[in-house]
Amino acid sequence: MTDTDRTGAPASTSAQKQQFELGTGPGRVLVWFYGVFTVAAASRSVVQMILDFDKAPLAYILSAVAAVVYGFITYSLVRGGEKARRAALVCCAAELAGVLVVGTWTLVKPSAFPDATVWSDFGMGYLFIPVILPVTGMIWLRRARRV
Amino acid sequence: MLVALTVAVAVTALALAAWCGFAAYRDQPTKDWHFIGMAVVSVLALAQLVVGVVRLAGGERPDQGMTIFIAYLIGAFAAVPAAGFLSLTERTRWGSVTVAAGAVVLAVLEVRLYDIWGS
Numbered sequence: 269m270t271d272t273d274r275t276g277a278p279a280s281t282s283a284q285k286q287q288f289e290l291g292t293g294p295g296r297v298l299v300w301f302y303g304v305f306t307v308a309a310a311s312r313s314v315v316q317m318i319l320d321f322d323k324a325p326l327a328y329i330l331s332a333v334a335a336v337v338y339g340f341i342t343y344s345l346v347r348g349g350e351k352a353r354r355a356a357l358v359c360c361a362a363e364l365a366g367v368l369v370v371g372t373w374t375l376v377k378p379s380a381f382p383d384a385t386v387w388s389d390f391g392m393g394y395l396f397i398p399v400i401l402p403v404t405g406m407i408w409l410r411r412a413r414r415v
Numbered sequence: 416m417l418v419a420l421t422v423a424v425a426v427t428a429l430a431l432a433a434w435c436g437f438a439a440y441r442d443q444p445t446k447d448w449h450f451i452g453m454a455v456v457s458v459l460a461l462a463q464l465v466v467g468v469v470r471l472a473g474g475e476r477p478d479q480g481m482t483i484f485i486a487y488l489i490g491a492f493a494a495v496p497a498a499g500f501l502s503l504t505e506r507t508r509w510g511s512v513t514v515a516a517g518a519v520v521l522a523v524l525e526v527r528l529y530d531i532w533g534s
Contacts, residue, residue, distance in 0.1 A: 296501055297512050300517060
């Protein structure tokens with residue numbers, strides 16, 4: 269991946285300057301965190317769905333949805349470019365909305381979630397990173413447009 | 416043995432995080448010495464993976480389930496090398512930040528592993 273990026277970089281920057289690398293610099297740290305959360309949410313939902321799906325189907329499906337969103341943002345950051353930037357921005361907004369809705373939901377009506385999701389209690393079980401990540405991501409993606 | 420390794424991995428991971436965080440603070444990419452540090456942490460995590468699997472094979476069972484335990488062992492082993500590869504392709508201070516973040520993630524995984532194994 270990186271080898272082709274390196275060789276292709278000079279040509280593409282001269283051809284179209286607006287092609288901005290989303291996954292480099294500070295973006296690299298975001299790629300790392302989104303990658304970690306893709307793996308965490310995906311493995312969590314897969315394991316729980318296989319072991320006992322009936323215990324808390326809603327929670328497990330939400331974890332799976334979260335995994336898909338995280339995976340797509342990771343992919344967009346690595347791919348770069350304006351289209352990927354916009355797609356990632358939409359996904360970050362969806363992610364933030366998801367964290368806020370599910371977080372509030374778990375506090376107001378805990379009975380709906382017999383088992384926790386990645387987004388339960390605003391991501392408290394994950395050091396609140398699920399809340400911080402989309403905000404950081406959106407700041408980075410908005411700044412990326414101006415560069 | 417397993418608990419001792421868990422503590423050892425967590426402590427070395429935090430030290431690695433501090434070290435790479437310092438490199439990022441000084442606006443430096445990860446250097447050879449940092450990669451040696453990552454190797455040390457990774458070898459410890461690998462030892463933990465092996466010891467964990469041996470304990471499972473010996474009939475012992477973690478408190479919170481075998482699947483989760485194995486998943487966390489693999490995740491703990493993969494965390495620092497994955498961050499290391501990212502920093503190889505990002506030769507700026509942000510590569511150092513990535514490794515520091517990876518080491519912090521590993522330390523958190525170790526805390527969870529401690530809970531999952533129990534006793």
